[in-house]
Amino acid sequence: MRLKIYGVRGSYPPTNSQHSKIGINTTCLRLDIGKHLIVFDAGTGIINLGHDLVAQWKNKENQQDIFKIHLFFTHAHIDHIMGFPYFNLIYFPQAEFHIISPPFLNHSIQDVLESLMSPVIFPVTFAELPARFHFHGMGENRQVFFYENEFRIFHVSEEHIPSGWLGKISCLRNYTHPKGGTYIYKIQSPEGKSLVFATDIEGFVNGDKRLARFAHKAQVLIHDAQYSWPEYEMFQGFGHSTYEMACEVARQAEVEKLVLFHHDPKHSDAELLELEEKSRELFPESYLATESMEFEF
Ligand SMILES: [Zn+2]
Ligand SMILES: [Zn+2]
Numbered sequence: 001m002r003l004k005i006y007g008v009r010g011s012y013p014p015t016n017s018q019h020s021k022i023g024i025n026t027t028c029l030r031l032d033i034g035k036h037l038i039v040f041d042a043g044t045g046i047i048n049l050g051h052d053l054v055a056q057w058k059n060k061e062n063q064q065d066i067f068k069i070h071l072f073f074t075h076a077h078i079d080h081i082m083g084f085p086y087f088n089l090i091y092f093p094q095a096e097f098h099i100i101s102p103p104f105l106n107h108s109i110q111d112v113l114e115s116l117m118s119p120v121i122f123p124v125t126f127a128e129l130p131a132r133f134h135f136h137g138m139g140e141n142r143q144v145f146f147y148e149n150e151f152r153i154f155h156v157s158e159e160h161i162p163s164g165w166l167g168k169i170s171c172l173r174n175y176t177h178p179k180g181g182t183y184i185y186k187i188q189s190p191e192g193k194s195l196v197f198a199t200d201i202e203g204f205v206n207g208d209k210r211l212a213r214f215a216h217k218a219q220v221l222i223h224d225a226q227y228s229w230p231e232y233e234m235f236q237g238f239g240h241s242t243y244e245m246a247c248e249v250a251r252q253a254e255v256e257k258l259v260l261f262h263h264d265p266k267h268s269d270a271e272l273l274e275l276e277e278k279s280r281e282l283f284p285e286s287y288l289a290t291e292s293m294e295f296e297f
Contacts, residue, residue, distance in 0.1 A: 001167055001189055002296050003220075004030045007045020008289040010200070010226045010240065010262035011079050022269050023291030026079040027199060027262070029222075031187060033146045033167035038070045040185060040197060045291070046083035054088055067094045070151065072138065072169070073101040074199055075182040076112045084113060085122050095131035098151070102139045102171075105180035110135050138183070143170040165190060172214045176202040177239030186214060193297045195220040196255075199262050202238070203245025212252035219297045221250050222289060225260035228275065243275055247282035261289040 007025035014024050026043030037053075039046065053066040069089060074080060089095045101109040110133075117126040136153060138144070144153050145165040154161060156170070172184040177200045184198040196215040201208070201224050215221050226240035243260055250258035260279060263272055272288055279286035287293075 001187065001193075001195075002032045002294060003187070003195060004295075005045075005289055005291060005293045006030060006049045007041075007043040007083075008261060008263055008291055009043075009079075009265050010224070012265050013044055014265040016266075018268060020269050021290070022263065022272055022288060025291060026082065027074070028083060029197065031167075033187075034148060035065055036070060036146050036151065036167075037066060037068065038072065038146075038169075040072050041074055041080040041199075042071065042082075042084035042087060043080050044083040044086075046087045048291075050086075050088040067092060068096050068098070070098045070100060072185060073099075073104075073109055073183075074185070074197070075177065075180065076104040076107070076109065077200070080200075081112065081116055085117055085124070090129050090131045093130040097131055097133045098136060099133060100136045100138050100144060100153070102137065102173075102183055108135070138171060140171060140173055143168055172211065174198070174201045174211070176204075176208075178237070182239075184211065184214065186218070189297060194218040195222070195295060195297055197222045198249075199224050200239055201241060202236075203241045203248065207245070207248035207252045209252065212249050215249065215253040215255055218253065218255045220257045220259060220295050221246075221253060221255040222259040222261045223249060224262045225275070225279070226262045226264045231264070243279040243286070244282060247279055247286065250283045250286070256285060258283050258286045259289045259293070260286060263289070 007028040008023040009026050025045035027041040028043045028045030029040040031038040057066050114126040141156050146167045168188045170186050175181045182200045186196045188194045196218045223246035224241045225243040225246045227242050232242050276288045
């Protein structure tokens with residue numbers, strides 16, 4: 001399995017036009033499991049992902065089926081969906097989307113995307129899109145298994161999972177993000193390796209123990225670290241963490257590597273690098289998430 005980061009910022013893409021080597025796009029991750037293409041969130045990072053996929057297809061670069069996309073959502077805040085109308089694959093008639101998502105604040109993700117692409121907001125409506133869309137529910141009671149040629153969704157209590165799966169995705173609901181919470185995803189390999197993606201979450205005093213259990217011994221934990229302490233004083237309750245909170249979870253979960261994510265759009269590269277350095281004093285294997293960062297696990 002291979003994961004690549006396409007968007008690292010929280011809230012909105014930085015608007016002060018300063019050059020950033022760390023990245024300017026909002027949340028989007030690409031995961032390859034065998035020939036399956038999986039995407040987490042449709043922040044502005046998904047626009048570059050679309051360009052890469054079309055280039056790959058034109059150059060016949062690999063065997064990935066770029067026209068079959070499995071799209072998961074952590075939640076439906078604007079920074080996590082704003083790239084969707086500009087994702088070029090939705091305009092290809094041969095594209096088939098499997099959107100796998102829980103509802104958010106009683107709105108299905110289909111409702112959300114239809115609202116985003118409604119005539120008053122966007123010139124092309126969702127119903128007019130050439131691609132085909134299939135919607136699948138997700139939640140803590142479900143797990144998604146990817147096999148060589150298909151994916152299947154099982155209830156967590158299902159005892160007879162057919163063997164031969166290449167990758168598994170499960171989730172944990174997080175209640176610390178306004179106003180309906182978010183979903184944290186765990187990707188596991190059959191060999192027992194795992195990566196946990198926990199964005200838009202706020203920490204607890206002495207660490208988020210539920211998350212630490214969920215991420216136990218993961219190879220990689222990608223964790224929200226939007227605020228410095230002085231900022232957190234002002235924005236407590238906004239649903240984001242400090243690097244200290246992220247480090248505490250990483251330490252308790254005994255993960256191999258911590259990736260600080262959802263960078264504040266107002267933070268310069270110099271400020272972010274300082275944050276990384278301080279973070280390493282608490283958890284030595286801490287890294288700032290950067291656009292085009294990749295993990296193999
Ligand atoms: Zn966000
Ligand atoms: Zn959010």
